[in-house]
Amino acid sequence: xxxxxxxxxxxxxxxxxxxxxxxxxxxxxxxxxxxxxxxxxxxxxxxxxxxxxxxxxxxxxxxxxxxxxxxxxxxxxxxxxxxxxxxxxxxxxxxxxxxxxxxxxxxxxxxxxxxxxxxxxxxxxxxxxxxxxxxxxxxxxxxxxxxxxxxxxxxxxxxx
Numbered sequence: 001x002x003x004x005x006x007x008x009x010x011x012x013x014x015x016x017x018x019x020x021x022x023x024x025x026x027x028x029x030x031x032x033x034x035x036x037x038x039x040x041x042x043x044x045x046x047x048x049x050x051x052x053x054x055x056x057x058x059x060x061x062x063x064x065x066x067x068x069x070x071x072x073x074x075x076x077x078x079x080x081x082x083x084x085x086x087x088x089x090x091x092x093x094x095x096x097x098x099x100x101x102x103x104x105x106x107x108x109x110x111x112x113x114x115x116x117x118x119x120x121x122x123x124x125x126x127x128x129x130x131x132x133x134x135x136x137x138x139x140x141x142x143x144x145x146x147x148x149x150x151x152x153x154x155x156x157x158x159x160x
Contacts, residue, residue, distance in 0.1 A: 007053075007060040008078075011070045012112065016063030019112050020054040026094045027057040077107065077115035084120075085150045091118045092147045106148040120150045126157045134159070 012019055017035060024030040033053035038044035044065060052063045059078075082088045088106075095118070096102055099111035106119045126138040134157050141156035142148065 005060070007062055010061055010063045010072075010114065011066045012063055013068045013071075014065050015112060016052045016065045017049045020052040020061070020063050022111075023056040023061070024054055026091070029058045030054070030056045072109075072113040072115065074107070074109075074115045077117050079117040079119060081119060081121045088118055088120060088148055088150065091116070102146045104146060105142050106145070108147075119148060120153070123148070123153065126153065129157075 010016070010019070017032075020032050024032055031054065033055065035049060035053075036051045038046055038048050038050045040046050044050060044067075049065055051065070054061050054063065057080075080087075080091050082091065092102070092108065095110045095116050096108050097111075101109045103109065103115075106123075107115060107117050109115050123138075123142070127135050127142065129135045129138070137156040137159060138153055141153055145152070
C-alpha cells in the first residue's frame with residue numbers, strides 16, 4: 001500500500017460537498033481538501049462536484065456524488081467513542097439535527113442517512129464483563145435507551 005490506513009468512500013446524490021462541510025463543522029481535527037468536478041466526459045454535468053476529499057476527526061473520507069443508485073444502510077456505521085456525557089450529548093444533537101433520526105442503543109442516522117454509534121468509552125468492557133450479572137444488567141439498560149446515558153449505564157452495571 002502506498003499510504004497509511006484507509007479512506008472511507010461515501011456515496012451521495014448531489015450532497016457530497018455539503019456533507020463534507022457539515023462533518024468538518026462537527027468534528028475536531030477536520031478539514032475539507034480537494035474538490036474535483038465532472039468534466040465534459042460526464043457522466044455528471046460538467047463543472048458540478050464529482051468528489052470531495054475531507055478529514056473528520058483525523059479519519060480520511062471522500063464524498064462522491066454518484067447519483068441516486070445507492071444509499072446508506074445500517075450495515076455500515078461509524079462509531080464515536082465519547083469520554084463523557086457532554087460529548088455524547090454534543091454528537092447526538094449535532095448528528096440528528098436538521099433531519100437526522102435517533103435510533104436504539106446509541107445508534108442514529110444523520111440527515112444524509114449515514115449511521116453513527118455514539119457510545120461512551122468503556123461500554124464494551126461493561127457489556128462483556130466476566131461477571132455475567134453486571135454484563136446482563138448493563139446490556140438490558142442499553143437496549144432500553146436511544147441516546148446512551150452514562151450515569152444510568154453505570155448504575156445498571158453496579159446493580160443500583
